[in-house]
Amino acid sequence: MARRGPGDGQTSDVVRQAANVAGALFQIVAAAIAGPAVGRVADDYATYATPAGYAFAIWSPIFALSLLYAVYAAFPARREDPLLRRIGWFTAAAFLLNGLWEILFPARLLVAAQVVLLGVFLTSGAAYLIVQRQISDTRANVAPSGALLVAPTVGLLFGWVTAAALVGFASTLAGLGVLDGGLFEAALGSLLLFLGGLVASGVLLTGGIGPRLGYLAYAAAFLWALVAVMVGRYGDSVLTTGAAAVTAVCVILVLISVTRETRRKTRRPGTVR
Secondary structure, three states: OOOOOHHHHHHHHHHHHHHHHHHHHHHHHHHHHHHHHHHHHHHHHOOOOOOOOOHHHHHHHHHHHHHHHHHHHHHHHHHHOHHHHHHHHHEEEHHHHHHHHHOOOOOOOOOHHHHHHHHHHHHHHHHHHHHHHHHOOOOOOOOOOHHHHHHHHHHHHHHHHHHHHHHHHOOOHOOOOOOOHHHHHHHHHHHHHHHHHHHHHHHHHHHOOOOOHHHHHHHHHHHHHHHHHHHHOOOOOHHHHHHHHHHHHHHHHHHHHHHHHHHHHHOOOOOOO
């Protein structure tokens, strides 16, 4: 087995830093080019679970935070940061895959786009859970910026993609001709919303041990999507509107429970919450 040379780790770190900057820029540029087309295709394949159009404005803060995070992580002083080393390849993959989705979806390659979106969900989710768990570990050498910048960045991205992956599944079925309105579409949309609520609640309970900014950003993004479903579809389907409302209430109750629990715990030395 070949041994790694002394410079191999540093080279890997530089590549990881560059990949995050490239990915953050790629998703912004791809969105700027494909933005109008994405909106048109989304309207063409809208279902009873599709949020109102204004909801997609959340990508602006996601892109801004992602770029800020990538630039921050690219500084030489952050090259060997243990937290950034653990999540860096996940975040780079999430950014690059998100940019790829912005190419595939307006090209109406719906199945491929949905597979890529699932990849964004998995990679951003891995980064989120690592951040929440590592920052909560007092033995970990994590800079305060990990809680102040990194946690809300991955939290907001993962929260929105949690909802987007489920909505995207329904849109994919609509594009394939499986859904064309009616009770089945409303029932499926409601089921997907409930499933999203279960996933979000599990994420909040699991990530509640970490910094508040992380799980609050996650919850805010997911709830933003649910409210947009209620606003955008209240005149189309009582079933999915009601499902979105019930899911939102359940997620809020879980969020309140998690927040209270973290307040009751003794704040550990060196832990930023």
